[in-house]
Amino acid sequence: MIRSLIVLLALLVSQPAAAVGPGEQLDDPALEQRARDLSQELRCLVCQNQSIDDSDAPLAKDLRVLVRDRLQAGDTDAQVMDYIVDRYGEFVLLRPRLRAGTVVLWLTPLLVLLAGVVSVFVYIRRRQTASSDGTPPLSEAEQSRLEEIVMSREQERD
Numbered sequence: 001m002i003r004s005l006i007v008l009l010a011l012l013v014s015q016p017a018a019a020v021g022p023g024e025q026l027d028d029p030a031l032e033q034r035a036r037d038l039s040q041e042l043r044c045l046v047c048q049n050q051s052i053d054d055s056d057a058p059l060a061k062d063l064r065v066l067v068r069d070r071l072q073a074g075d076t077d078a079q080v081m082d083y084i085v086d087r088y089g090e091f092v093l094l095r096p097r098l099r100a101g102t103v104v105l106w107l108t109p110l111l112v113l114l115a116g117v118v119s120v121f122v123y124i125r126r127r128q129t130a131s132s133d134g135t136p137p138l139s140e141a142e143q144s145r146l147e148e149i150v151m152s153r154e155q156e157r158d
Helices: 002-014 029-041 058-072 077-088 103-131 140-157
Strands: none
Touching: 029 058, 029 077, 058 077
16 A cells, blocks of 8 residues: 555656746636647747747746737737747747648658658569569479489489
8 A cells, every 4th residue: 555655656746847837827717728728839949849838948938928928918829829930930839830841841751651661662572573583483394304404414424
């Protein structure tokens, strides 16, 4: 029983700490949820692999406050995102928008997968053709004639 409690306590302690402080949270639960959803979509410019919702960096805190200020000012989610992107660039988005400049970013995984499938297909085809060079097997008559030739050559050597 005590071991279970210790394991449970260790699991609870090992959970990542919420970066959003109590002073940042909005009083309106619906508005706070919108802010949290938007914060999950924005990259911390310091950490770069975390959302601003998960980051403890001062810049991430500033961005979280900015998102909440824009929401309190009455902006829609799209307006908040556009404001942040206009200010910090497309890099701030964890999932970049599909545009002419980001098509390569979105298509690269598909192209790599396609290249891998084609490479495997070509490898298998080459391996099959290398194991059978395309000539049909000998008929029984041809096989017996070959054996006669080999036997006669062996007799000539002896």
